[in-house]
Amino acid sequence: xxxxxxxxxxxxxxxxxxxxxxxxxxxxxxxxxxxxxxxxxxxxxxxxxxxxxxxxxxxxxxxxxxxxxxxxxxxxxxxxxxxxxxxxxxxxxxxxxxxxxxxxxxxxxxxxxxxxxxxxxxxxxxxxxxxxxxxxxxxxxxxxxxxxxxxxxxxxxxxxxxxxxxxxxxxxxxxxxxxxxxxxxxxxxxxxxxxxxxxxxxxxxxxxxxxxxxxxxxxxxxxxxxxxxxxxxxxxxxxxxxxxxxxxxxxxxxxxxxxxxxxxxxxxxxxxxxxxxxxxxxxxxxxxxxxxxxxxxxxxxxxxxxxxxxxxxxxxxxxxxxxxxxxxxxxxxx
Amino acid sequence: xxxxxxxxxxxxxxxxxxxxxxxxxxxxxxxxxxxxxxxxxxxxxxxxxxxxxxxxxxxxxxxxxxxxxxxxxxxxxxxxxxxxxxxxxxxxxxxxxxxxxxxxxxxxxxxxxxxxxxxxxxxxxxxxxxxxxxxxxxxxxxxxxxxxxxxxxxxxxxxxxxxxxxxxxxxxxxxxxxxxxxxxxxxxxxxxxxxxxxxxxxxxxxxxxxxxxxxxxxxxxxxxxxxxxxxxxxxxxxxxxxxxxxxxxxxxxxxxxxxxxxxxxxxxxxxxxxxxxxxxxxxxxxxxxxxxxxxxxxxxxxxxxxxxxxxxxxxxxxxxxxxxxxxxxxxxxx
DNA sequence: GCCGTGAGATGATTCGTTTCAGTCGTGAGA
DNA sequence: TCTCACGACTGAAACGAATCATCTCACGGC
Numbered sequence: 001x002x003x004x005x006x007x008x009x010x011x012x013x014x015x016x017x018x019x020x021x022x023x024x025x026x027x028x029x030x031x032x033x034x035x036x037x038x039x040x041x042x043x044x045x046x047x048x049x050x051x052x053x054x055x056x057x058x059x060x061x062x063x064x065x066x067x068x069x070x071x072x073x074x075x076x077x078x079x080x081x082x083x084x085x086x087x088x089x090x091x092x093x094x095x096x097x098x099x100x101x102x103x104x105x106x107x108x109x110x111x112x113x114x115x116x117x118x119x120x121x122x123x124x125x126x127x128x129x130x131x132x133x134x135x136x137x138x139x140x141x142x143x144x145x146x147x148x149x150x151x152x153x154x155x156x157x158x159x160x161x162x163x164x165x166x167x168x169x170x171x172x173x174x175x176x177x178x179x180x181x182x183x184x185x186x187x188x189x190x191x192x193x194x195x196x197x198x199x200x201x202x203x204x205x206x207x208x209x210x211x212x213x214x215x216x217x218x219x220x221x222x223x224x225x226x227x228x229x230x231x232x233x234x235x236x237x238x239x240x241x242x243x244x245x246x247x248x249x250x251x252x253x254x255x256x257x258x259x260x261x262x263x264x265x266x267x268x269x270x271x272x273x274x275x276x277x278x279x280x281x282x283x284x285x286x287x288x289x290x291x292x293x294x295x296x297x298x299x300x301x302x303x304x305x306x307x308x309x310x311x312x313x314x315x316x317x318x319x320x321x322x323x324x325x326x327x328x329x330x331x332x333x334x
Numbered sequence: 335x336x337x338x339x340x341x342x343x344x345x346x347x348x349x350x351x352x353x354x355x356x357x358x359x360x361x362x363x364x365x366x367x368x369x370x371x372x373x374x375x376x377x378x379x380x381x382x383x384x385x386x387x388x389x390x391x392x393x394x395x396x397x398x399x400x401x402x403x404x405x406x407x408x409x410x411x412x413x414x415x416x417x418x419x420x421x422x423x424x425x426x427x428x429x430x431x432x433x434x435x436x437x438x439x440x441x442x443x444x445x446x447x448x449x450x451x452x453x454x455x456x457x458x459x460x461x462x463x464x465x466x467x468x469x470x471x472x473x474x475x476x477x478x479x480x481x482x483x484x485x486x487x488x489x490x491x492x493x494x495x496x497x498x499x500x501x502x503x504x505x506x507x508x509x510x511x512x513x514x515x516x517x518x519x520x521x522x523x524x525x526x527x528x529x530x531x532x533x534x535x536x537x538x539x540x541x542x543x544x545x546x547x548x549x550x551x552x553x554x555x556x557x558x559x560x561x562x563x564x565x566x567x568x569x570x571x572x573x574x575x576x577x578x579x580x581x582x583x584x585x586x587x588x589x590x591x592x593x594x595x596x597x598x599x600x601x602x603x604x605x606x607x608x609x610x611x612x613x614x615x616x617x618x619x620x621x622x623x624x625x626x627x628x629x630x631x632x633x634x635x636x637x638x639x640x641x642x643x644x645x646x647x648x649x650x651x652x653x654x655x656x657x658x659x660x661x662x663x664x665x666x667x668x
Numbered sequence: 669g670c671c672g673t674g675a676g677a678t679g680a681t682t683c684g685t686t687t688c689a690g691t692c693g694t695g696a697g698a
Numbered sequence: 699t700c701t702c703a704c705g706a707c708t709g710a711a712a713c714g715a716a717t718c719a720t721c722t723c724a725c726g727g728c
Contacts, residue, residue, distance in 0.1 A: 350678085350680095354676090361676075385683090388685090569681060
């Protein structure tokens with residue numbers, strides 16, 4: 001493996017000069033630079049990032065931990081983050097916690113060992129102490145799609161309470177009275193907030209009943225199972241609307257409804273959350289709360305880099321975007 | 335930032351002993367180990383991976399470059415790879431080339447600088463020399479979802495020619511005669527092979543016409559645009575079936591067909607490729623060629639680790655899986 | 669009392685890069 | 699002629715962990 005030393009020898013200069021060619025080309029004479037570059041190409045020299053990092057003390061990478069890589073919402077967030085990070089010469093390390101706090105912790109460990117420039121995380125649990133520890137060690141942390149209860153971290157989120165409320169208000173306006181909220185676990189803050197918003201909207205009208213149907217994860221499968229149980233009930237006890245905690249669950253809910261012979265929106269209305277691309281291509285296109293996924297990702301990187309460049313006296317900032325209701329045939333007949 | 339030296343001082347031992355506690359616990363006395371571990375917790379010591387790597391010469395990470403993170407097929411591949419890698423203590427660095435050879439090259443550079451343990455790549459282009467260079471520098475390379483023309487690399491692929499052929503044979507059997515293959519660019523091997531397979535199947539029956547409708551990328555949007563142009567033709571020139579290069583394109587094709595007032599499968603049959611989860615939840619559930627995505631990912635890691643542990647005399651291996659036709663309502667009325 | 673043995677601990681050295689104080693030589697100004 | 703400034707380049711030190719040839723010590727055997 002060829003090192004700067006080899007390049008230096010080949011070009012007849014010192015290692016310091018090779019380093020300058022690589023990092024501060026303005027400090028070196030044109031003719032020297034040419035010789036060094038020729039040697040680099042000749043020998044096939046590739047910088048060793050580990051040595052670079054060791055010297056620098058931190059890496060040029062940013063860790064991103066998402067709840068589910070299979071969810072297009074999060075890949076969109078990742079895309080936004082990656083683009084923004086790339087502009088500043090940073091790269092994104094993507095970790096998938098699959099809603100497991102164990103996996104989440106192991107990614108945090110990994111990222112800490114890598115002396116990552118910072119961590120963007122959509123937490124699976126409420127383990128804020130763990131995050132504080134990371135920050136105490138000098139690694140900035142920004143919460144994604146979630147706010148810190150005590151505002152001790154910067155965050156980029158969408159107002160999930162408002163979103164939950166708007167979704168249920170839409171269902172009420174279109175005539176539904178028995179609404180089921182499908183999703184879980186509530187240890188995921190997004191779920192808890194959307195449910196809270198839904199409850200607020202429901203509580204404003206005495207004739208509206210809101211039922212919480214928990215699931216163990218936010219997947220298509222979970223949506224199918226929970227909804228299948230709902231629609232198997234006697235018609236008099238069956239909800240007339242499902243508000244799903246995210247679009248994967250809502251897709252599952254739609255499948256279960258169709259399998260049971262129900263025809264949305266008449267027999268059952270369905271609202272999802274995230275407005276992933278696939279929500280508009282389903283058998284019955286799904287009404288959903290749209291979130292600006294890529295913008296969330298890029299804003300998170302902004303906040304992170306800001307915090308990283310400032311240091312001690314940094315004041316955490318909360319950015320909150322508003323979700324937007326996208327109405328489709330799963331709630332309103334076309 | 336606390337280092338092994340600080341831990342050693344706090345525990346009253348040498349740095350070598352701390353390192354032994356971390357890496358070869360069997361060599362150190364129980365009482366010593368306890369003291370060291372206590373010091374580690376006390377001081378909040380976190381190993382510096384850069385220093386570790388520098389010493390070791392290579393990292394415990396494997397780079398994975400995919401064509402499109404937004405495509406669930408690739409996230410499934412990534413999942414499979416990550417799981418398998420994790421079992422051996424490796425982590426996966428996920429890079430998204432977005433079908434751009436420029437982005438692909440920049441990820442390769444990054445991974446080389448990181449002295450990655452190996453690279454799994456679903457190449458966007460035919461730049462094999464670049465890959466050979468990486469391997470010459472000691473970085474094993476395994477091709478994913480694609481075979482090397484000269485078998486000079488190990489690979490895990492699915493027989494796309496057979497897949498393309500089976501898809502078109504299915505269309506012919508169900509009565510279609512004017513078939514459009516939608517997708518591109520053909521510089522992506524998967525596209526070229528699926529098209530080649532389609533042509534073979536079509537050529538076996540004189541009365542079948544196959545038309546190639548290129549797109550610039552494999553996305554829902556591209557599928558919509560290409561198909562919209564097709565269905566806008568006079569009925570006598572309109573194809574009676576679309577074979578899409580992947581499911582994202584087929585979802586786009588379905589949207590365009592519905593928007594034009596056509597009702598699959600009668601007015602237009604549609605076959606996709608990959609059988610992503612969302613293929614069965616579309617307005618008209620999509621017939622698709624299923625590929626064992628997670629298995630592809632884990633097998634690729636297997637081959638990579640095998641090659642990495644052997645070294646020089648390694649013989650590239652080709653693993654080829656067979657795709658499986660999954661018939662749904664987009665080709666056969668229910 | 670001596671030697672051999674082996675468990676346990678040591679600490680100097682190494683990995684490859686960046687940085688920075690310092691050297692060298694040239695040319696302008698006094 | 700001497701000094702000073704400056705551009706160009708040098709090379710040693712430092713980053714933090716892992717390794718391995720050595721060293722220490724206690725104990726058993728004779």
